[in-house]
Amino acid sequence: MKLIMFGTREDEKKAALSWAEKNNVEITFNPSPLTLENVHLLEEYDGLSTSQTAPFEDDIYEKIAAQGIKQVAQRSAGFDMFNLEKATAHNLIISNVPSYSPNAIAEYAVTAAMNIIRNTEKIQNKVKQHDFTWNKSIISKEIRSMTVAIIGTGRIGTIAAQIFNGFGAKVIGYDLAPNEKAEAFLTYTDSLEEAIGNADLISIHMPLTKENTYMFDKSLFAKMKDGVFIVNTARGKIVNTKDLLDALNSGKVAAAALDTYENEAPYFPKDFSDKSVEDDVLLELIQREDVLISQHIAFYTETAVMNLVEGGLDSAKQVIETGSCDNRVN
Incomplete structure (x- = not known):
C-alpha cells in the first residue's frame, strides 16, 4: 500500500514514519497542499492524507476520483474546508x-x-517602556470571582470547563446536545442568550456549521454584560470580526483571545516575516493591546501532532481495506 501525505510539516514526519513501519505501508511526504496543480501525483498512490487550511477548489473532487482514489483523510478535527x-x-x-x-x-x-x-500584554508593554507603576489600566479580576460560559460542551469544552472549575469559577454552559460528562463541571442554561448574558468570560468550543456562522455578531454582543471577555479557539467564522472590533471599541468586550480568524487561510500557518500582510482587519487585531491573537496553534503539542498523523493515516488505510472508515464525515 502506498500513501501520500500532502501539507506535511517536519514535525509530522517522525510519527508518520513510525506508523508506516508498524503498518507496512509506504509513505511519501509532500510539503504542499493538495491542489489542481499537483492532483496528478495521486496516480501513483492508493490513498492520501492532507492537512488543508484553505478550501478545496470544487473541480478537484472529480480529479481525485479520476486517479482511482476513494478517500481524503484530513489531519484535523475541522472539515469545513471541504x-x-x-x-x-x-x-x-x-x-x-x-x-x-x-x-x-x-x-x-x-x-x-x-x-x-x-x-499580561499590557503589563509587559509597560515594563518594556520602564513604566513600573501600578494603575487601573492593569488591575485584573480573579477567575474564582467570575462566571465562565462554555459554548459548545463536547470533548474540548468539557475539559475547559473542568479546568475553569478547578480555578473556582462558576461555570455555565450551552450546547444543542448537552453532554452528561460536562455536568460534573458546569450547569447548563436553557438558551445561548442566557449563557452569554450571565457570563463574565465566554469560551467558544463549537464546530463551524451553516447555522452558527457569524453567530457572534453585533446582536449577540449587545446581549452580553459590559466588559465581558471572549475566547475563541474553535473556528474563526463563528465570530464576526468587525462586530467584535466594534464591541471592543465600545467597551462591551473588555478583551478577546483569538486563536482563529475568519480570513486566516492566506496567512495561518505561513511565514510573513518578510512579506506584507494585506488584511487590514488582521493587522488591527495584531496591533491591539486588548486582543491576543495566535496562528491557530492551540492544538499544537507533541501528543496532538502524533495523534493527528496516526488518525489521518488510519482512516486512509481503513477506507482502502474496507471501503469505509470510523471517522467518515460525509
Whole structure:
C-alpha cells in the first residue's frame, strides 16, 4: 500500500514514519497542499492524507476520483474546508480526526483567558517602556470571582470547563446536545442568550456549521454584560470580526483571545516575516493591546501532532481495506 501525505510539516514526519513501519505501508511526504496543480501525483498512490487550511477548489473532487482514489483523510478535527456534497457526488469519503488531544486546545483556551484577564500584554508593554507603576489600566479580576460560559460542551469544552472549575469559577454552559460528562463541571442554561448574558468570560468550543456562522455578531454582543471577555479557539467564522472590533471599541468586550480568524487561510500557518500582510482587519487585531491573537496553534503539542498523523493515516488505510472508515464525515 502506498500513501501520500500532502501539507506535511517536519514535525509530522517522525510519527508518520513510525506508523508506516508498524503498518507496512509506504509513505511519501509532500510539503504542499493538495491542489489542481499537483492532483496528478495521486496516480501513483492508493490513498492520501492532507492537512488543508484553505478550501478545496470544487473541480478537484472529480480529479481525485479520476486517479482511482476513494478517500481524503484530513489531519484535523475541522472539515469545513471541504464541499461534502461534491465529495459524495464523486464517491469520495472525507474523514477527520475528531479527537486527537482535546486537552491541548482546552489548556490553551484557559491559558489565553488568563492572559487577557490578567492584562499580561499590557503589563509587559509597560515594563518594556520602564513604566513600573501600578494603575487601573492593569488591575485584573480573579477567575474564582467570575462566571465562565462554555459554548459548545463536547470533548474540548468539557475539559475547559473542568479546568475553569478547578480555578473556582462558576461555570455555565450551552450546547444543542448537552453532554452528561460536562455536568460534573458546569450547569447548563436553557438558551445561548442566557449563557452569554450571565457570563463574565465566554469560551467558544463549537464546530463551524451553516447555522452558527457569524453567530457572534453585533446582536449577540449587545446581549452580553459590559466588559465581558471572549475566547475563541474553535473556528474563526463563528465570530464576526468587525462586530467584535466594534464591541471592543465600545467597551462591551473588555478583551478577546483569538486563536482563529475568519480570513486566516492566506496567512495561518505561513511565514510573513518578510512579506506584507494585506488584511487590514488582521493587522488591527495584531496591533491591539486588548486582543491576543495566535496562528491557530492551540492544538499544537507533541501528543496532538502524533495523534493527528496516526488518525489521518488510519482512516486512509481503513477506507482502502474496507471501503469505509470510523471517522467518515460525509
